[in-house]
Amino acid sequence: MSIMVKDRSFYKRLAFLAIPLALQNIITFGVGFADNLMVGSLGDLALSGVFLSNQVQNILHMLTTGLGSAMIVLAAQYWGKKDVSNTKNVVGIALKISVAVGLLCFALVMIMPEKILGLFTNDRAVIAEGLKYIKIVCFSYFFFCITNVLLASMRCVQSVKIGLAVSITTFVVNVFLNWVLIFGNLGAPKMGVAGAAAATLTARIMECIVAFVYVRFIDKKLVLRFKELIHTNLDLLKDFFHYGLPVMLGDVLWGIGTATQVAILGRLGPEVIAANTIANNIFQMLGVMVYGTANASSVIIGQTVGSGDYDRVKQYTKTLQVIFLCVGALSGLLLYLCKDLILSLGFQNITPEARQYAIQFITVLSITIVGTAYQMSALTGIVRAGGATHFVLINDLIFVWLVVIPSALLAAFVFHFPPVVVFACLKCDQILKCAVAVVKVNRFNWIKKLTREEEPKKVEAAG
Numbered sequence: 001m002s003i004m005v006k007d008r009s010f011y012k013r014l015a016f017l018a019i020p021l022a023l024q025n026i027i028t029f030g031v032g033f034a035d036n037l038m039v040g041s042l043g044d045l046a047l048s049g050v051f052l053s054n055q056v057q058n059i060l061h062m063l064t065t066g067l068g069s070a071m072i073v074l075a076a077q078y079w080g081k082k083d084v085s086n087t088k089n090v091v092g093i094a095l096k097i098s099v100a101v102g103l104l105c106f107a108l109v110m111i112m113p114e115k116i117l118g119l120f121t122n123d124r125a126v127i128a129e130g131l132k133y134i135k136i137v138c139f140s141y142f143f144f145c146i147t148n149v150l151l152a153s154m155r156c157v158q159s160v161k162i163g164l165a166v167s168i169t170t171f172v173v174n175v176f177l178n179w180v181l182i183f184g185n186l187g188a189p190k191m192g193v194a195g196a197a198a199a200t201l202t203a204r205i206m207e208c209i210v211a212f213v214y215v216r217f218i219d220k221k222l223v224l225r226f227k228e229l230i231h232t233n234l235d236l237l238k239d240f241f242h243y244g245l246p247v248m249l250g251d252v253l254w255g256i257g258t259a260t261q262v263a264i265l266g267r268l269g270p271e272v273i274a275a276n277t278i279a280n281n282i283f284q285m286l287g288v289m290v291y292g293t294a295n296a297s298s299v300i301i302g303q304t305v306g307s308g309d310y311d312r313v314k315q316y317t318k319t320l321q322v323i324f325l326c327v328g329a330l331s332g333l334l335l336y337l338c339k340d341l342i343l344s345l346g347f348q349n350i351t352p353e354a355r356q357y358a359i360q361f362i363t364v365l366s367i368t369i370v371g372t373a374y375q376m377s378a379l380t381g382i383v384r385a386g387g388a389t390h391f392v393l394i395n396d397l398i399f400v401w402l403v404v405i406p407s408a409l410l411a412a413f414v415f416h417f418p419p420v421v422v423f424a425c426l427k428c429d430q431i432l433k434c435a436v437a438v439v440k441v442n443r444f445n446w447i448k449k450l451t452r453e454e455e456p457k458k459v460e461a462a463g
Contacts, residue, residue, distance in 0.1 A: 005319045014296055014323075020160040022292030027167035029284040031203065034175045035196050036281050038182050041349055044274045046193050049129025051277040052120045052266065055259045056134065057144075060105050062255025064145050067094050067101070068152030069251060069298070070244025073385055074236075075156040076299055077451045080306025086236060086451070088222055091153040092229035093240050095146070102145030109138040120259070121266040121273065129193055136197035140204035147204070150211045155299055157221040162214045166207045174203035243450050246393040247384060253393075257400040261426045264408050265419070272419045274350055275357030282342055283365045286335045289327050290373045297381030305386050310447055317382055317441060321374070324381075328373025336366035360420040368430040375433040378441045387448025388440075395436055399429040 005011070040047045071094035078087045109116060117130045151163045180188045181195030191198065215224050265276050297320050304313050339362040343355060350358075384392045408425040411417040440446065 002315075003318045003322060005315055010300075010316065010319070013300060014293075017155075017158060017160055017296035017299055018289070018292040020164045020292075021155075021295050022288045024160070024163040024167045025288040025291050026285065027164070027171045029281070029288065030171050031167075031174045031200070033281045033285055034171070034178060035200065036277055037347070038178045039193060039196050040274075040278075040347055042182075042192055043349060044270050044351055044354060045125050046129050047277055047350070048121070048123075048126045048270050048273040049131075050133050050193060050196060051273060052117055052126060052262070053130040053134040053137065055120055055262055056105065056109060056116060057137070057141075059252070059255040059259055060101070060141055060144065061148075062251045062258070063101050063105075063248070064098055064148035066248035066251025067098055067244075068148055068155075069380070069384070070094070070240065070247040070389075071149065071152055072156055072298060073247055073302060073387070073389060074240060074243055074450055075153070076302030076385070077306030077387075077449065079156050080303035081308075081451055083451065084222070086233070087156065088224060088228050089231070089233045089236050090240060091149070091156075091222065091224065092231065093233075093237055094152070095149050095229055096232075098145040098149040099142070102142040106138050106141045109134060109141075113138075120263045123266075123270060126270060126273070132193040133197040136194060137200050140201045143204045143208035147208045147211045150215050153222060153224070154215070154219065155295065158299065159219060159221060162211065162219075165214075166210050169210050170203045170207040173206050174199050177202055239450065243387070243389050246389040250389075250393040250396050254396055254400065257405065260405055261408065264405075264412055264422065264426070268412065268419050268422070271351055271354040272357055274354040275361055275419075276423070278343070278347055278350070278354070278358040279361035279365060282339065282362055283335065283369070286338065287331050287369055287372070290331055290369065290377065293323060293327050293373075294377035294381040297377060298385035301382050301385040305447060305449060306451055308449065313386065313447055314444055317444070320382060321378060321438075321441065324374045324377040325370070327377075328370040331373060332366045332369045335362060335369060339363070339366075357419055361423050364420065364424050364427055368427040371431040371434050375430065375437040378437040379433070382441055383437075383446040386446045387450050388446035391440065391446065395433065399433055403432065404429045 035050060036047060039050045071090055075087045075090040078090065113131055113134050114127060117127045117134065121127065147166065151166060154160065154162050177199030178196055180186050181191045181198050182193075183195075184190030188195075215222075262273075262276065265272050300316065301313060301320075304316060339359060343358060347355070347358070379392050379395065404426055407428065408422050411425045412422045
């Protein structure tokens with residue numbers, strides 16, 4: 001079997017999915033980047049406060065991403081076998097869970113915002129800045145959760161342009177309102193950090209409205225209706241938790257692991273927090289093709305497994321691995337070459353120490369992104385989408401909690417190594433996981449058909 005697929009339609013299909021998703025990711029990350037860029041002009045404390053506040057948003061993002069990924073694993077296979085009814089039912093299950101998650105996170109932040117921020121730093125000045133932001137932005141959590149699941153449902157059926165449209169709306173609204181409210185332009189009060197939060201809240205409400213209008217009135221594939229979404233299929237609900245819970249749990253624990261990493265760096269000083277903020281923002285902006293390719297692969301693999309064409313799944317898998325490595329190498333090169341330019345253009349007001357740490361952190365990321373592009377895409381875009389959801393969860397648990405976190409804690413607080421060494425420990429799993437990924441993917445024992453042949457019984461949700 002040839003390594004590269006000969007059928008050009010495969011590459012067109014991959015590009016059709018990956019490019020809009022990459023552009024969507026650029027704009028989505030651009031919203032956070034614009035926040036940090038504009039808030040960064042207020043100094044290290046403001047930048048660090050907003051970054052730490054957004055760790056709650058990041059955990060919520062991982063929750064909804066995990067929920068969306070769990071939905072895609074199951075729904076994409078049903079869509080691949082042309083079972084529209086069960087595809088809708090899976091979307092309805094995910095949407096109801098997402099609403100509950102958003103409301104829960106909102107309640108926790110409203111009840112104990114200071115304690116939550118205290119998990120990430122002991123610097124009182126940074127916490128004070130963070131409180132100004134998080135007390136406002138927490139009202140956006142509900143809208144954010146709904147939007148993410150609605151857009152994930154559109155990815156299941158390869159309607160990816162709406163995600164791009166929603167992201168553009170969010171970006172335009174957020175950047176404009178940041179300019180108005182942070183700096184007091186057009187006669188508005190100069191709100192600083194609180195203005196950035198108000199701008200984000202408004203943008204999240206707008207994106208939810210755009211996504212809802214599209215899904216409800218414009219989409220012609222799923223044609224989602226409210227009365228269909230409030231019904232629950234008991235058998236599908238069991239399947240969702242059986243196959244989807246490892247996906248959700250994996251993403252949630254990964255999000256908690258990321259927050260723990262931020263907490264470790266947060267104990268090393270405001271300059272390190274600011275540098276980590278900058279490095280991760282630049283990494284997210286220039287690594288969008290990695291995530292776009294991984295997400296596109298998960299849809300293609302899921303639909304192909306659902307159709308039952310396993311020979312084609314194997315052929316696609318070999319080609320995708322080559323593409324993952326090429327995308328990673330290109331992204332790493334861009335990240336390394338652009339680091340000084342971006343820092344000089346956008347972050348002039350940070351301290352020299354923060355700038356030096358940022359350069360070091362970005363250099364580390366320019367290497368590890370090659371590993372990220374291969375192992376993350378292979379494990380989540382292929383193995384997990386193919387049905388082996390439990391394997392990916394166990395693999396992540398081992399590397400994050402038995403390798404990454406312990407090594408970083410030792411480096412930071414026992415051996416007192418420089419921040420760049422601690423940062424490298426926090427990213428070492430991106431390279432180490434490649435060995436596991438290459439073995440697992442090429443054994444092809446992850447191909448599992450998750451769909452049911454018979455129509456599950458329907459019961460209306462209580463209440």
